[in-house]
Amino acid sequence: MTINRSWLLARRPQGRVSIEDFAYREEPFVTPTLADGEVLVRNHCFSCAPTIRNWLNPPERSYRTSIGIGQPIAGMAGAEIMASRHPRFSAGDYVTAVSPWQDYAVLAPDRAAVPVVPVPAGLTLADALGPYSPNSLTAYFGMIDVGRAKIGETVLISAAAGSVGTVACQIARIQGCRVVAIAGGPIKCAWLRDVAGVDATIDYKAGDLPAQLAESCPTHVNLFFDNVGGEILQAAVDAMALHGRIVLCGQISSYDTGKPAPGPRDMMRLVYGRILMQGFVVGDFAARYDEAYAALRQWIKRGDLICRTDLREGFDRLPEAFVDLFRGNNEGTLLVSATSGLPDQTRTDSSSEQGR
Amino acid sequence: MTINRSWLLARRPQGRVSIEDFAYREEPFVTPTLADGEVLVRNHCFSCAPTIRNWLNPPERSYRTSIGIGQPIAGMAGAEIMASRHPRFSAGDYVTAVSPWQDYAVLAPDRAAVPVVPVPAGLTLADALGPYSPNSLTAYFGMIDVGRAKIGETVLISAAAGSVGTVACQIARIQGCRVVAIAGGPIKCAWLRDVAGVDATIDYKAGDLPAQLAESCPTHVNLFFDNVGGEILQAAVDAMALHGRIVLCGQISSYDTGKPAPGPRDMMRLVYGRILMQGFVVGDFAARYDEAYAALRQWIKRGDLICRTDLREGFDRLPEAFVDLFRGNNEGTLLVSATSGLPDQTRTDSSSEQGR
Numbered sequence: 001m002t003i004n005r006s007w008l009l010a011r012r013p014q015g016r017v018s019i020e021d022f023a024y025r026e027e028p029f030v031t032p033t034l035a036d037g038e039v040l041v042r043n044h045c046f047s048c049a050p051t052i053r054n055w056l057n058p059p060e061r062s063y064r065t066s067i068g069i070g071q072p073i074a075g076m077a078g079a080e081i082m083a084s085r086h087p088r089f090s091a092g093d094y095v096t097a098v099s100p101w102q103d104y105a106v107l108a109p110d111r112a113a114v115p116v117v118p119v120p121a122g123l124t125l126a127d128a129l130g131p132y133s134p135n136s137l138t139a140y141f142g143m144i145d146v147g148r149a150k151i152g153e154t155v156l157i158s159a160a161a162g163s164v165g166t167v168a169c170q171i172a173r174i175q176g177c178r179v180v181a182i183a184g185g186p187i188k189c190a191w192l193r194d195v196a197g198v199d200a201t202i203d204y205k206a207g208d209l210p211a212q213l214a215e216s217c218p219t220h221v222n223l224f225f226d227n228v229g230g231e232i233l234q235a236a237v238d239a240m241a242l243h244g245r246i247v248l249c250g251q252i253s254s255y256d257t258g259k260p261a262p263g264p265r266d267m268m269r270l271v272y273g274r275i276l277m278q279g280f281v282v283g284d285f286a287a288r289y290d291e292a293y294a295a296l297r298q299w300i301k302r303g304d305l306i307c308r309t310d311l312r313e314g315f316d317r318l319p320e321a322f323v324d325l326f327r328g329n330n331e332g333t334l335l336v337s338a339t340s341g342l343p344d345q346t347r348t349d350s351s352s353e354q355g356r
Numbered sequence: 357m358t359i360n361r362s363w364l365l366a367r368r369p370q371g372r373v374s375i376e377d378f379a380y381r382e383e384p385f386v387t388p389t390l391a392d393g394e395v396l397v398r399n400h401c402f403s404c405a406p407t408i409r410n411w412l413n414p415p416e417r418s419y420r421t422s423i424g425i426g427q428p429i430a431g432m433a434g435a436e437i438m439a440s441r442h443p444r445f446s447a448g449d450y451v452t453a454v455s456p457w458q459d460y461a462v463l464a465p466d467r468a469a470v471p472v473v474p475v476p477a478g479l480t481l482a483d484a485l486g487p488y489s490p491n492s493l494t495a496y497f498g499m500i501d502v503g504r505a506k507i508g509e510t511v512l513i514s515a516a517a518g519s520v521g522t523v524a525c526q527i528a529r530i531q532g533c534r535v536v537a538i539a540g541g542p543i544k545c546a547w548l549r550d551v552a553g554v555d556a557t558i559d560y561k562a563g564d565l566p567a568q569l570a571e572s573c574p575t576h577v578n579l580f581f582d583n584v585g586g587e588i589l590q591a592a593v594d595a596m597a598l599h600g601r602i603v604l605c606g607q608i609s610s611y612d613t614g615k616p617a618p619g620p621r622d623m624m625r626l627v628y629g630r631i632l633m634q635g636f637v638v639g640d641f642a643a644r645y646d647e648a649y650a651a652l653r654q655w656i657k658r659g660d661l662i663c664r665t666d667l668r669e670g671f672d673r674l675p676e677a678f679v680d681l682f683r684g685n686n687e688g689t690l691l692v693s694a695t696s697g698l699p700d701q702t703r704t705d706s707s708s709e710q711g712r
Contacts, residue, residue: 054624064628229623248627263619263626267585268410270619270635271604272420277633279626 004029006072007101007318013056016256017326021056022073022319029104034085038108039116041079043099047129048322048334049075049163050227053255065113072100073318076114076134078125079105086110094119096128101318103338115286120293130333131300131307132293138249138282139167140292143175146280147223147247151176154217156236159227159252160198161188163333167296168225168249169196170305177223180216182209182232184328191331195306209235220244228253229261237264240275248279256326308332315339360385361671362428363457369412372612373682377412378429378675385460390441394464395472397435399455403485404678404690405431405519406583409611421469428456429674432470432490434481435461442466450475452484457674459694471642476649486689487656487663488649494605494638495523496648499531502636503579503603507532510573512592515583515608516554517544519689523652524581524605525552526661533579536572538565538588540684547687551662565591576600584609585617593620596631604635612682664688671695 003026010023034040052075059066067073077099081089086109089095097116099105109116119128130136142164143149155172159165160181169192172179179198183189189201200216202209213221213235220241226233229251236246254261264270270277285292299305310330312321315338324330359382366379390396408431415422423429433455437445442465445451453472455461465472475484486492498520499505511528515521516537525548528535535554539545545557556572558565569577569591576597582589585607592602610617620626626633641648655661666686668677671694680686 064624233623248623250627251623254624260622261624262621263623265618266616267589267604267607267619267635268420268610268617270633271606272637273635274637274640275635277626279623279629279631281628281630284630 002029002104003027004102004104005315007315008072009056009067009069011069012058013053013256013258015258017053017056017323019319019323022322023070024316031083032106034083034106035108037086037110038084038106039081039086039089040083040104040106041077041095041097041099042082042104042338043077043079043102044338045078045125045129046101046318046336046338047076047078047133047135048318048325048330048336049135050250050252050255050325052322053252053326057258072102072105074098074100076129077101078119078129079107089116089118094125094128096125096133101315103315114283117289126309126311126335129335130309131305132296133163133333134282135163135333136167136296136307137285137289137292139164139171140295141282141285141288142225142247142249142280143168143171145285146278147225147245149175149177149223152178153222154178154180154219154241155223155225156180156182156213156217156221156239157225157227158182158232158236159250160192160196160201161328161331162227162252164249165225165227166192166196166308166332167305169198170299172223172225173197173199174299174304180221182228188328188331191308204232210238213239223247225249226251230254233261234264237269237273237275240273243274244276246275246277248277252326309335311335311337313337313339358385358460359383360458360460362459363671363674364428365412365423365425367425368414369409369612369614371614373409373412373679375675375679378678379426380672387439388462390439390462391464393442393466394440394462395437395442395445396439397433397451397453397455397461397463398438398694399433399435399457399459399461400694401434401481401485402457402674402692402694403432403434403489403491404674404681404686404692405491406606406608406611406681408678409608409682413614428458428461430454430456432485433457434475434485435463445472445474450481450484452481452489457671459671470639473645482665482667482691485691486665487661488652489519489689490638491519491689492523492652492663493641493645493648495520495527496651497638497641497644498581498603498605498636499524499527501641502634503581503601505531505533505579508534509578510534510536510575510597511579511581512536512538512569512573512577512595513581513583514538514588514592515606516548516552516557517684517687518583518608520605521581521583522548522552522664522688523661525554526655528579528581529553529555530655530660536577538584544684544687547664560588566594569595579603581605582607586610589617590620593625593629593631596629599630600632602631602633604633608682665691667691667693669693669695 081093155177161183181192181198230253251261437449511533517539537548537554586609607617
């Protein structure tokens with residue numbers, strides 16, 4: 001008998017997410033009858049992204065997803081199509097999709113808020129969830145299109161050691177910017193300097209962010225790529241150059257509080273500073289993913305872009321990995337494989353920290 | 357003996373500005389010895405603009421001006437050059453400039469933060485401080501360049517009956533937008549509908565702003581031109597369409613509190629909504645003022661743009677007029693003439709509410 005394992009939302013996190021917020025369930029797997037347009041997938045690998053934390057909150061804000069209590073957690077996953085009644089997908093295909101934290105699930109690609117994307121030719125599932133993941137695409141379009149990073153500019157990036165941040169830092173460096181990276185702790189800062197090649201780092205855990213910013217950004221900040229919000233956003237706003245731009249990618253500082261992330265304390269600072277703030281979501285750039293894949297591929301091949309994948313094994317460790325994300329205990333993109341091994345197609349290749 | 361009258365800052369306003377915050381002084385006027393690059397001006401007319409309120413606060417925020425206690429209040433004025441040691445200005449010229457609230461003052465145009473601008477040919481001083489004032493230029497560049505108002509869009513404007521707001525509303529209407537104006541009280545709303553030709557009005561004093569916004573903007577707001585901030589900004593953020601833009605022109609709701617104007621409560625709303633916010637100051641567009649003058653002139657001539665000037669007489673009434681501004685007791689641009697009449701050059705022409 002095949003078992004279908006699930007991680008469900010046991011209760012809504014009060015403030016910080018903990019493993020007690022999740023409930024494990026096993027059920028016998030019964031092959032479902034698919035409706036037109038549906039596919040049956042087997043999830044091999046799950047990406048623990050901060051945005052999932054938002055979905056654990058109550059459905060009070062209409063513009064974001066809310067997972068019901070007792071329902072499976074969902075997040076980006078690497079999956080194999082087991083059966084398909086969708087014209088674009090066939091059994092044996094590998095895809096990335098927002099999928100429930102279950103071994104087996106039925107998806108309806110045409111109704112999915114986040115597109116179900118075939119793993120590009122020549123890439124493994126781990127590649128598709130790592131260096132070529134939506135997080136890397138977010139860094140690409142956020143830095144190039146939304147932020148319009150220009151040569152010689154001082155670019156500040158928060159959560160710089162995270163999945164989006166590491167790629168954003170390196171793309172800014174490749175664009176010829178002076179890159180200042182904010183991360184937590186000396187190990188992450190050392191990696192950013194020594195491997196990602198940023199010009200300066202700020203350890204927010206070392207305190208006095210404004211003083212560290214003043215020292216690292218003597219000519220102020222032209223572009224701030226913000227994944228964090230809150231006090232870090234405030235300190236960055238105060239450090240912006242005239243006509244500076246702020247790319248609003250995420251606000252992870254608030255995700256784990258259950259409270260919204262407030263804006264800057266003084267909007268007149270934005271008026272007098274001629275400051276631009278721009279929110280974005282990567283899905284809007286779906287028509288241009290191939291452009292981004294090509295650029296990422298070239299940079300990775302050349303050794304200009306190093307992507308870190310923190311791959312952990314075992315479906316049972318999913319909540320623990322997710323909780324780690326909010327303690328900063330991950331190094332790059334945090335992936336959890338469903339079993340102790342990935343299927344052949346998805347075997348992690350030694351090149352995941354290649355080059356340079 | 358000639359007297360030089362002044363209005364000085366008597367004390368820093370605690371919250372709402374009041375006439376007790378101002379002190380009147382008379383001194384004998386002694387013709388000063390000008391240094392190179394200086395001009396002596398006689399101020400004929402003063403523009404009471406909300407931004408002056410910011411300058412009355414303590415110098416705690418480095419990015420804005422702070423007037424010292426016992427120093428003259430300063431603001432945009434229409435002035436006559438009495439004597440000049442500046443190569444571009446001659447006695448008899450009329451200019452607009454940020455000048456102290458005094459009859460006579462020495463200015464140094466090359467060191468002025470806001471340019472000293474000759475009154476354009478064919479315009480009176482009242483025109484230059486009214487329909488062609490920096491406020492109108494602010495509306496022009498804010499709506500056209502920063503906001504990029506496009507045909508068919510729903511454009512929301514706060515403080516819509518104010519000096520910037522009335523012009524911003526009409527420029528949006530001229531651009532083919534659906535214009536929704538927020539103002540205080542039925543008289544201002546009626547003027548906006550009947551004279552300025554906006555499509556809908558919201559009386560914020562009538563309460564339940566979110567419900568009024570939902571009713572007036574059923575397809576949400578594409579562009580919000582914000583002069584107010586605070587609760588009005590928050591309500592507008594909640595009413596924005598995907599990819600909406602917010603032009604940050606001013607935050608008058610906070611000016612009179614002495615406290616900074618906070619940003620939106622939930623920055624993730626900006627991320628998920630792909631919302632852009634952009635602060636600006638009109639001085640950045642100084643090289644293109646002639647383009648704006650030409651457009652304004654054409655629209656005024658055609659009767660498409662109606663500018664309201666609330667001209668009051670007498671230097672002694674300056675603080676009272678300024679306090680009125682924060683009670684919403686003005687109708688359009690609030691000007692105060694230094695004497696009971698303006699000099700011939702500056703006589704207000706009956707065309708100040710012409711056309712349409």
